[in-house]
Amino acid sequence: MIPSIRVITSLLILGLFIQIPVHAQEKVTLSGYVRDKDTGEELIGASVLIKELSTGNITNVYGFYSVSIPAGSYTVQYSYVGYLPVVQNMDLTTDKQLNIELAAVQEELEEVVVMGEKEDANISSVEMSANKLEMKTIQKMPPLLGEVDLIRSIQLLPGVTTVGEGASGFNVRGGGVGENLVLLDEAPVYNSSHMFGFFSVFNPDAVKDMKLLKGGIPAQFGGRTSSILDVRMKEGNSKQFTGSGGVGLIFSRLTLEAPIVKDKGSFIISGRRSYADILAKPFLNEDLENSIFYFYDLTVKANYRFGQKDRLFLSGYFGKDKFDADDIFKSNWGNKTGTLRWNHLFNDQLFFNLSLFYSDYDYNLNFGKQEDSFEWASRIVNYNVKPEFIFYPNTKNEITFGGQLTFYDFKPGEATGTSAGDEIDISLDNKYAMEGAVYAGNEQTLSDRLTLQYGLRYSFFNYLGKGTSYEYDQNGEKGEQKEVIGSKEWGKGEVIETYHNLEPRLALKYELNPSSSLKASYNRMVQYIHLVSNTTASTPLDVWTPSTNNIKPMKVDQVALGYFKNFKDNVYETSVEVYYKDFHDVVEYIDGADLLLNEYLEGELLAGVGRAYGVELYAKKNKGKLNGWVSYTLSRSERKVEGVNKDKWFPNRFDQTHNLSVVAFYELNKRWSVSGNFSMISGTPTTFPTNRLEYQGYIIPHNYNDTRNNYRIPLYHRLDLSATLHGKKKEGRKWESFWVFSLYNVYNQKNPFSIAFRQQTDRIAAGNNIPTEAVKLSVFGSIIPSVSYNFKF
Amino acid sequence: MKHINPIYKVLCLLWAVVGLTACEDVIDVDLDKGEPQLVVDAWVTNQPGAQTIRLTWSAPYFDSAPAKGVEDAEVSIKDSEGNVYTFENQNNGDYTWAPANPDEPLGKIGNKYTLTIRQGGETFQATSSLNDVPAIDSIAIEYKEKSLEGPEGHYAQFYARDLEGLGDCYWIKAYKNGVFLNKPSEINLAYDAGFNKGSKVDNLVFLEPIREGINPFPDEQEEDDEVPPYAIGDSIYVEIFSLTEETFDFMVFIREQMQNGGFFATPPANSPTNIVNLDDKSTVQALGFFNTSAVSSLGTKVTDKE
Numbered sequence A: 001m002i003p004s005i006r007v008i009t010s011l012l013i014l015g016l017f018i019q020i021p022v023h024a025q026e027k028v029t030l031s032g033y034v035r036d037k038d039t040g041e042e043l044i045g046a047s048v049l050i051k052e053l054s055t056g057n058i059t060n061v062y063g064f065y066s067v068s069i070p071a072g073s074y075t076v077q078y079s080y081v082g083y084l085p086v087v088q089n090m091d092l093t094t095d096k097q098l099n100i101e102l103a104a105v106q107e108e109l110e111e112v113v114v115m116g117e118k119e120d121a122n123i124s125s126v127e128m129s130a131n132k133l134e135m136k137t138i139q140k141m142p143p144l145l146g147e148v149d150l151i152r153s154i155q156l157l158p159g160v161t162t163v164g165e166g167a168s169g170f171n172v173r174g175g176g177v178g179e180n181l182v183l184l185d186e187a188p189v190y191n192s193s194h195m196f197g198f199f200s201v202f203n204p205d206a207v208k209d210m211k212l213l214k215g216g217i218p219a220q221f222g223g224r225t226s227s228i229l230d231v232r233m234k235e236g237n238s239k240q241f242t243g244s245g246g247v248g249l250i251f252s253r254l255t256l257e258a259p260i261v262k263d264k265g266s267f268i269i270s271g272r273r274s275y276a277d278i279l280a281k282p283f284l285n286e287d288l289e290n291s292i293f294y295f296y297d298l299t300v301k302a303n304y305r306f307g308q309k310d311r312l313f314l315s316g317y318f319g320k321d322k323f324d325a326d327d328i329f330k331s332n333w334g335n336k337t338g339t340l341r342w343n344h345l346f347n348d349q350l351f352f353n354l355s356l357f358y359s360d361y362d363y364n365l366n367f368g369k370q371e372d373s374f375e376w377a378s379r380i381v382n383y384n385v386k387p388e389f390i391f392y393p394n395t396k397n398e399i400t401f402g403g404q405l406t407f408y409d410f411k412p413g414e415a416t417g418t419s420a421g422d423e424i425d426i427s428l429d430n431k432y433a434m435e436g437a438v439y440a441g442n443e444q445t446l447s448d449r450l451t452l453q454y455g456l457r458y459s460f461f462n463y464l465g466k467g468t469s470y471e472y473d474q475n476g477e478k479g480e481q482k483e484v485i486g487s488k489e490w491g492k493g494e495v496i497e498t499y500h501n502l503e504p505r506l507a508l509k510y511e512l513n514p515s516s517s518l519k520a521s522y523n524r525m526v527q528y529i530h531l532v533s534n535t536t537a538s539t540p541l542d543v544w545t546p547s548t549n550n551i552k553p554m555k556v557d558q559v560a561l562g563y564f565k566n567f568k569d570n571v572y573e574t575s576v577e578v579y580y581k582d583f584h585d586v587v588e589y590i591d592g593a594d595l596l597l598n599e600y601l602e603g604e605l606l607a608g609v610g611r612a613y614g615v616e617l618y619a620k621k622n623k624g625k626l627n628g629w630v631s632y633t634l635s636r637s638e639r640k641v642e643g644v645n646k647d648k649w650f651p652n653r654f655d656q657t658h659n660l661s662v663v664a665f666y667e668l669n670k671r672w673s674v675s676g677n678f679s680m681i682s683g684t685p686t687t688f689p690t691n692r693l694e695y696q697g698y699i700i701p702h703n704y705n706d707t708r709n710n711y712r713i714p715l716y717h718r719l720d721l722s723a724t725l726h727g728k729k730k731e732g733r734k735w736e737s738f739w740v741f742s743l744y745n746v747y748n749q750k751n752p753f754s755i756a757f758r759q760q761t762d763r764i765a766a767g768n769n770i771p772t773e774a775v776k777l778s779v780f781g782s783i784i785p786s787v788s789y790n791f792k793f
Numbered sequence B: 001m002k003h004i005n006p007i008y009k010v011l012c013l014l015w016a017v018v019g020l021t022a023c024e025d026v027i028d029v030d031l032d033k034g035e036p037q038l039v040v041d042a043w044v045t046n047q048p049g050a051q052t053i054r055l056t057w058s059a060p061y062f063d064s065a066p067a068k069g070v071e072d073a074e075v076s077i078k079d080s081e082g083n084v085y086t087f088e089n090q091n092n093g094d095y096t097w098a099p100a101n102p103d104e105p106l107g108k109i110g111n112k113y114t115l116t117i118r119q120g121g122e123t124f125q126a127t128s129s130l131n132d133v134p135a136i137d138s139i140a141i142e143y144k145e146k147s148l149e150g151p152e153g154h155y156a157q158f159y160a161r162d163l164e165g166l167g168d169c170y171w172i173k174a175y176k177n178g179v180f181l182n183k184p185s186e187i188n189l190a191y192d193a194g195f196n197k198g199s200k201v202d203n204l205v206f207l208e209p210i211r212e213g214i215n216p217f218p219d220e221q222e223e224d225d226e227v228p229p230y231a232i233g234d235s236i237y238v239e240i241f242s243l244t245e246e247t248f249d250f251m252v253f254i255r256e257q258m259q260n261g262g263f264f265a266t267p268p269a270n271s272p273t274n275i276v277n278l279d280d281k282s283t284v285q286a287l288g289f290f291n292t293s294a295v296s297s298l299g300t301k302v303t304d305k306e
Helices: A005-023 A150-154 A276-283 B005-018 B208-214 B245-259
Strands: A027-036 A047-050 A055-058 A064-070 A072-079 A086-092 A100-102 A130-132 A180-184 A207-213 A227-233 A242-247 A251-261 A265-274 A292-306 A310-325 A329-347 A350-368 A373-394 A397-419 A422-425 A431-445 A450-464 A467-472 A484-490 A495-513 A516-527 A529-532 A543-546 A554-567 A572-589 A605-621 A626-641 A658-667 A672-681 A691-695 A698-702 A716-726 A736-744 A752-759 A772-778 A784-792 B023-027 B038-045 B051-057 B074-079 B084-089 B094-097 B112-119 B122-129 B138-144 B153-159 B169-176 B188-191 B235-243 B287-293 B295-301
Touching: A027 A086, A027 A373, A047 A064, A055 A064, A064 A072, A064 A373, A072 A100, A086 A100, A150 A207, A251 A292, A397 A543, A431 A543, A467 A495, A572 A626, A691 B038, A691 B287, A698 A752, A698 B245, A752 B245, B038 B112, B038 B122, B051 B084, B051 B112, B112 B287, B122 B287, B138 B235, B138 B295, B153 B208, B169 B208, B169 B245, B188 B208, B188 B245, B235 B245, B235 B287, B245 B287
Parallel strands: A027 A100, A180 A227, B038 B287
Antiparallel strands: A027 A064, A047 A055, A047 A072, A072 A086, A130 A207, A207 A227, A242 A251, A242 A784, A251 A265, A265 A292, A292 A310, A310 A329, A329 A350, A350 A373, A373 A397, A397 A422, A397 A431, A431 A450, A450 A495, A467 A484, A495 A516, A516 A554, A529 A543, A554 A572, A572 A605, A605 A626, A626 A658, A658 A672, A672 A716, A691 A698, A716 A736, A736 A784, A752 A772, A772 B023, B038 B051, B051 B094, B074 B084, B074 B112, B084 B094, B112 B122, B138 B153, B169 B188, B169 B235, B235 B295
């Protein structure tokens, strides 16, 4: 089932060699960029088809394409869903650079498009286990509190789940929240949430494109085991000054775009700020009156083309959540990312991108006044360099190769406590690490029907000084805290521990006929840094830790098979995928683990194995007044850890047997459209007690069988609806506007987030009976209506 | 999360502000029932006079009746000086040792103790050291305006300094008008002057949240902003019990398990025990914990001069 690394390596080398003689024939290369006519934005995944040869290519993430074909005269079609195709006849005797601009289909004519690219991309591309949601689609989905959200939207796709509303992050195919590589213009985002998990850090107005890879992950991606969420920001309108924005119940947004030099460079600046605190004020107790609670984020990006061959991009994200309660408590947390990219064309067939990026997630807490206070700051910072080449030798091959180097600086806790005027530093040492990778991959078309994508990634990780490494007693009781039995000091830059791994990747597509295909993939992913969190929902205070001499890197092998079939000329798109994942060295926690500000954190961690498997059904209607999709996932995600659950397999916290989502859009007329989504999800596993112990007058819950996750919380189901009213468009005016009215949790379902057991919270006089109860927590105890006003100019 | 109690509380509060409509409901759940197990509630101090150890049976979780006493056990404690103290069966689950001289204590700081229980053909043992405890210097009462911390009224703090050296553990118990503040949320534990082992806050005055941990929490039905912790005329009595590190871990664990829930709940798990069946092949396991404590205490009355 799992191909050996040697086979993959041979394939890769073979692939490169086979092509060289072919390249020697008399060939010409047609290359260039495909852009939007109105905004100048490059289109990602637009198709370039040489009709006579029934071959072509699609544009890469920078909108670049390159097709090498024998000299001759051809009809070339450029197309992108939602845009009018452009067909050109050309005599190709020499290499030609041609940039094409496609015009978006006018709103009135548009048959609403759910997802883009080539119409049959799901059949013809080798990519599987991938989901793309257009921002246009996301913006039509029912919003929560007036705001649509990227991460909330992807949770309606097959294989993507969350432990509950408002929980940070998302789970993909049985993996943890920290196993997703969330990229914003290539820079990793360590906490993708605002206000816990109600909103994500991505401002929908500034996002150009997003893609989620759940399996069959190509060699250029690595570092996390479960998925890649690749979010690309808009470049900014290079034709004219435009803006867009919205006013909602929770926050307002404004985005401005303009050319720096027309058709050569542009910028975009996009900001949001919430005013939850201002709105909530009337509802808050007097004592919370002076509290400040808001978040903001700012996304900026600029790009400039230096001639035909070079282009620079500079982008950044700054976001912060802030909560102050009088002078008693102050806190904030947020991400900062910065990316500098240089696109360079060595020649028509060799595209190069160099990315330098920086990412920082930090939080600060501050309690009390001077005499008695507690200050705590934690952060993870990293610096990256990532060169990447894409080589287009001919229409049969597309070779990607490059590398990545990351330097990490972990600050798990810088803390000082002051008690009655005495100050004490309780900081933990910083931890340092370096992660690197080199990779190469090829997408090779073997025949009209068969396409292979294969690659290999070699990754390594060094856990570095300066710092102290600890040795723990491995012979103690399994599942319990390990005692420190030794320690060693390391100097700056000294390598404390090193790991390296080969990560083979393989995917293939076999087209049964023009409307159906079979796909298969295998990937090994290795993760060297770990999100340490054992709470139901991950918190903003969760700390990332590197692999150390005691914490091994996590490895996941995944195989997936899929059948894809389209009906009625791609109006309906369906797929069935099955996957199996094998997890090694998953981080688990001892019972009652103490994870924050703990120098001996490693002694609280356990390593286990895991497995996840499932089947994902997906059906989508792409066109027509009524469109949308239905997604159903049947899955299981389990772990086995020595010392937990009597060493037997148990379902993990985010295991959901059934997960059904229905998303529908309906265009009533030119001005009104409605949308709805419905979710029904099996309850997540949890541990319920069987017995109670009386101890010192307290009632302690006890599970006689000592099993983990022996029950499930009840079924979750929810319906959301929204209606959009488009303002009347006046001839000759740029201003467009629309209102969105929405109802979240329409039938007022009190869905359980968790069920807890406790003794009654009121004071019980000594000697009286102490009643015990089960308590259900619902995140939304009611229907949530909202309205927002949005505009474009 | 659990040790950094105030952070956790603030996070939950913050989250409550965000999830404006979140709600909790008491629901009916069908639970499996396990076999009754021996529960040892053994807490011996250096205070003069009689000492009682309580042995009960565990019961189905929703059974609110008082736990049934174990009536056929033999209980004794041996100290590191070789003295043996036999506990008499009171036939209601209580087993009591009473000294000949009522001022004579059982526990002595620095000694080690071994508890032996024979019941149903099994022999269980547990050991504990009796550690020192700091004196309480004072109890301060402050009149506070209404704030995030609570309503306007009198608030108390006790002042004491953690003993020198890392690894001292304490349970601070408070009594309002002679009534022990017995809610799980009022369990006030300290590791040195702070909350947990990792933080190494040695030999300081106990951190403020610990000092303030002697104020009662209002009941659910009471309007939070109406019942101040203390009023003029109330008496306050504070005791510090020294704990072994194992007992500290146990207490932190049960405090969390008894209140575990909500958004940032940790996985429910069974509490540890230091009660060991001497026959390691036996499947019969006892629950509970044996601890020996030194105790310091101080009381005061709330008067109107504050």
